[in-house]
Amino acid sequence: MASGRDALLEHYRAMYLIRRFEEEAARAYAQGKIGGFLHLYIGQEAIAVGAAAALREGDQVFQTYRDHGISLALGMSAEKGMAELMGKDTGCSRGMGGSMHFFDKEHGFMGGWGIVGGHVAVAAGAAFKSKYLGDENVTLCFFGEGATNIGGFHEGLSLAGLWKLPIVFICENNQYAMGTPMKRTSAISDLTLKAQGYGMHGDRFEGYDVKVVHERVKQAVDRARKGEGPTFIEIETYRFRGHSMSDPAKYRSRAELEERKKKDPLVITKDQLQQAGATIEDLDNIEIQVEEAVKAAVKAADDAEPAKESVMFDSVMATKLGPQNREEAAR
Amino acid sequence: MREIRYREAVREAIREEMEADERVFLMGEEVGHYQGAYKVSEGLLSQFGEKRVIDTPIAEAGFAGIGIGAAMTGLRPIIEFMTWNFSFVAFDQIISNAAKIRQMSGGTFDVPIVFRGPNGAAKQVASQHSHSVDPFYTNIPGIFVVMPATPRDAKGLLKTAIRCQDPVIFLEGETLYNVKGEVPELDEEELIPFGKGRIGREGKDCTIVAFGRPYYEAMQAAEKLAADGIECEIVDPRTLRPLDIELLVESVKKTHRCVVVHEHWPYGGPGAEIVDQIQREAFDWLDAPIHRVGSLDVPMPYASNLENFVLPTVERISDAVRRVSYAK
Numbered sequence: 001m002a003s004g005r006d007a008l009l010e011h012y013r014a015m016y017l018i019r020r021f022e023e024e025a026a027r028a029y030a031q032g033k034i035g036g037f038l039h040l041y042i043g044q045e046a047i048a049v050g051a052a053a054a055l056r057e058g059d060q061v062f063q064t065y066r067d068h069g070i071s072l073a074l075g076m077s078a079e080k081g082m083a084e085l086m087g088k089d090t091g092c093s094r095g096m097g098g099s100m101h102f103f104d105k106e107h108g109f110m111g112g113w114g115i116v117g118g119h120v121a122v123a124a125g126a127a128f129k130s131k132y133l134g135d136e137n138v139t140l141c142f143f144g145e146g147a148t149n150i151g152g153f154h155e156g157l158s159l160a161g162l163w164k165l166p167i168v169f170i171c172e173n174n175q176y177a178m179g180t181p182m183k184r185t186s187a188i189s190d191l192t193l194k195a196q197g198y199g200m201h202g203d204r205f206e207g208y209d210v211k212v213v214h215e216r217v218k219q220a221v222d223r224a225r226k227g228e229g230p231t232f233i234e235i236e237t238y239r240f241r242g243h244s245m246s247d248p249a250k251y252r253s254r255a256e257l258e259e260r261k262k263k264d265p266l267v268i269t270k271d272q273l274q275q276a277g278a279t280i281e282d283l284d285n286i287e288i289q290v291e292e293a294v295k296a297a298v299k300a301a302d303d304a305e306p307a308k309e310s311v312m313f314d315s316v317m318a319t320k321l322g323p324q325n326r327e328e329a330a331r
Numbered sequence: 332m333r334e335i336r337y338r339e340a341v342r343e344a345i346r347e348e349m350e351a352d353e354r355v356f357l358m359g360e361e362v363g364h365y366q367g368a369y370k371v372s373e374g375l376l377s378q379f380g381e382k383r384v385i386d387t388p389i390a391e392a393g394f395a396g397i398g399i400g401a402a403m404t405g406l407r408p409i410i411e412f413m414t415w416n417f418s419f420v421a422f423d424q425i426i427s428n429a430a431k432i433r434q435m436s437g438g439t440f441d442v443p444i445v446f447r448g449p450n451g452a453a454k455q456v457a458s459q460h461s462h463s464v465d466p467f468y469t470n471i472p473g474i475f476v477v478m479p480a481t482p483r484d485a486k487g488l489l490k491t492a493i494r495c496q497d498p499v500i501f502l503e504g505e506t507l508y509n510v511k512g513e514v515p516e517l518d519e520e521e522l523i524p525f526g527k528g529r530i531g532r533e534g535k536d537c538t539i540v541a542f543g544r545p546y547y548e549a550m551q552a553a554e555k556l557a558a559d560g561i562e563c564e565i566v567d568p569r570t571l572r573p574l575d576i577e578l579l580v581e582s583v584k585k586t587h588r589c590v591v592v593h594e595h596w597p598y599g600g601p602g603a604e605i606v607d608q609i610q611r612e613a614f615d616w617l618d619a620p621i622h623r624v625g626s627l628d629v630p631m632p633y634a635s636n637l638e639n640f641v642l643p644t645v646e647r648i649s650d651a652v653r654r655v656s657y658a659k
């Protein structure tokens with residue numbers, strides 16, 4: 001089916017963009033052009049791309065600090081992302097947020113959030129808005145398995161379940177919370193059990209095949225849109241890099257990593273595409289286009305103006321306090 | 332005297348107190364197998380085992396509460412927050428429970444617990460990860476707040492904190508962990524009492540009160556100003572609650588001028604408290620209003636050009652000293 005193949009090609013393009021964007025980000029970090037924390041999504045791309053494909057305009061997405069993948073999957077330009085990483089005024093958060101705090105209102109991206117569990121109830125709040133207004137939009141809320149142990153997670157799910165909010169919670173279980181494997185942080189290994197007590201649907205599957213992610217997330221999104229309440233989805237995945245750039249990931253073996261890399265979602269999709277009749281040329285074209293886009297993004301970010309003092313002051317509050325505030329601030 | 336890093340000084344204090352007292356244990360995220368997010372607890376798991384060096388899930392309110400309950404019933408927990416930013420989800424445990432239990436129970440229950448971890452900005456970790464929490468915790472009666480700048484102070488004060496019968500908020504710094512400084516030999520035990528400040532540098536022209544990370548910026552500013560003939564005296568209160576007001580006042584009575592340097596935001600906090608106390612105790616000795624240098628009154632932006640602009644700098648400290656000295 002040609003249309004299926006075309007859709008899959010677009011998924012591949014999106015996943016490849018995330019991969020190459022982040023590889024270049026890692027390089028820029030090593031060159032000192034990016035500072036602070038940089039949490040890479042490499043290995044988990046099928047989840048962001050599959051989930052984003054299940055949404056329509058008006059839907060809203062919340063993610064943790066590991067937020068480059070979903071931002072790009074939702075349609076944010078690589079240029080805005082790269083500029084944000086480099087602390088430039090042209091970045092998606094104008095250099096105020098950095099890697100952990102991408103925002104892109106235009107594409108429904110409600111942010112990368114830094115405090116584990118802190119965004120879960122906030123996402124439920126965005127879903128509450130949809131129910132309140134009857135706008136039939138759905139909210140997706142992503143977090144790691146480590147987040148399922150903190151209070152913010154439980155209170156957010158509790159309320160979403162109680163009020164049947166149109167939200168889908170997606171737990172990207174990449175096996176480790178920083179350096180800690182899940183068996184040392186959770187008494188149970190099936191995390192959907194945690195959501196069951198809040199009266200919501202549960203689903204659980206592997207996140208290496210972008211088509212599977214798309215289908216299963218779509219089921220949950222459709223259910224939410226019809227007013228049938230929230231779903232908690234646990235997706236098995238693996239991050240190929242450390243928790244952040246400062247983590248050498250000594251807590252896992254080389255062999256384990258190599259084993260996991262056999263399930264690289266990009267390789268899987270590429271195989272599927274070739275089986276579906278896509279030519280090497282089709283794939284090469286996509287890869288060349290992505291390379292160019294990423295290269296252009298790095299160049300544009302390099303050349304852009306640094307983040308501005310005026311934005312830093314004026315963006316703190318919607319209410320304009322006038323110049324007196326600035327003087328006070330700079331005392 | 333030998334020189335060690337701040338990180339090692341903190342570790343030595345924990346190790347020595349754990350060796351001395353079976354009831355002391357360390358609990359927090361990544362403190363064990365990972366050897367600490369900032370490698371403070373390196374080696375402690377292998378020395379003391381999983382019973383006493385305890386990795387937790389990400390559940391700050393939970394393990395802060397566990398610590399308080401254990402402290403009330405006879406243990407002596409050291410609770411590590413990976414950074415103090417993450418203590419906010421456990422704030423209720425500290426303010427409503429740890430700080431209140433003793434008086435609320437008519438003095439029945441002591442809460443000998445230490446909450447510790449890095450405070451303040453690191454480097455470009457943006458607004459949710461860059462808080463100086465000292466103003467929040469110093470406002471609360473019922474707890475001690477300690478904020479050492481040097482390795483020696485960190486070790487001596489942490490040992491006192493672990494032996495203390497009351498809750499202690501112990502504020503370290505990510506950008507302090509690599510700082511090297513003199514610390515007494517391992518066989519020379521030093522306990523530094525709470526409420527005793529330290530003169531970091533003597534001078535006759537202006538007192539600079541500084542604590543935590545900006546202590547070092549203040550020292551640098553003093554060096555620069557000395558070249559221009561302004562001799563600053565640096566006083567580090569070391570503990571913010573209680574505050575060694577006698578030492579601060581004594582210095583101000585000598586120099587007649589004062590600048591207070593802090594990393595926290597300008598509205599209120601220990602910076603303002605220190606100014607308030609000094610002006611009441613030393614009003615007649617002051618030749619100029621006391622000025623403060625802190626972070627600018629904005630959430631911390633990510634971009635490095637702006638972060639450097641927001642944090643208290645050597646330049647801003649020097650400017651403030653010149654202002655109160657009516658010097659050019």
Ligand SMILES: Cc1ncc(C[n+]2csc(CCOP(=O)(O)OP(=O)(O)O)c2C)c(N)n1
Nearest residue numbers: 066114115116144145146147176177178417
């Ligand atoms: C409340 C809180 N505590 C601790 C941290 C530090 N921290 C950041 S990410 C992280 C691990 C999170 O693991 P997980 O939820 O599984 O997500 P992943 O990073 O694997 O995507 C920790 C401990 C934090 N940001 N917030």
